[in-house]
Amino acid sequence: MPDMLIDYYKAIEDSSAKMLEAAKLKDWDGVVRHEGACAVLIEQLRSQSRCQELLPEHRREKMRIMQRILRNDAQIRCLAEPWIAQFEHMFDGQPHLMH
Template sequence: MEHSLLDYYTAIENASARMLEAAKAEDWDAVVHLESTCAVLIAQLRHKSRHTELAPEERKEKSRIMQRILRADAQIRVLAEPWLSDLEQLMDAKPVH
């Protein structure tokens, strides 16, 4: 089945929404897994977009999808900050002798 460019944007948006839900549940393993899924989809999108262009009405939908992805990404970053801070502290901790 041939996927349209919008199919890729929608798949990335869906993965981003699932990533946000995982972050809200503090399921960081799922967040990391879904981030990898997004990376694969983005690579596929980049490849497909070299040979295909969006129609004007599709560009509007792409813009709406991108806004939703960016909002989800911002929320994920806010939720991840305490976790990243804890991780940083663990990595900076010196072993006790």
């Protein structure tokens, strides 16, 4: 488990990079798996940020990490769009089930 808040950001960035690699390989199960890991880390970060603060010397690094995560996310979306469109096409004309 990460010790400091910056470690959570680094771990989230790592999961984001793994999601991008999986997307490049069209391994959508892998994307979903790494996305789940990201979600857990984000929840842990939220929880930890209530009882500790990001050190001033880590604020710049956090911004660089966030920019890389956003770039990864944009690339993942571009790679996933054809897959999503194909998936949606499979269900065209099908009645939608409500849960």
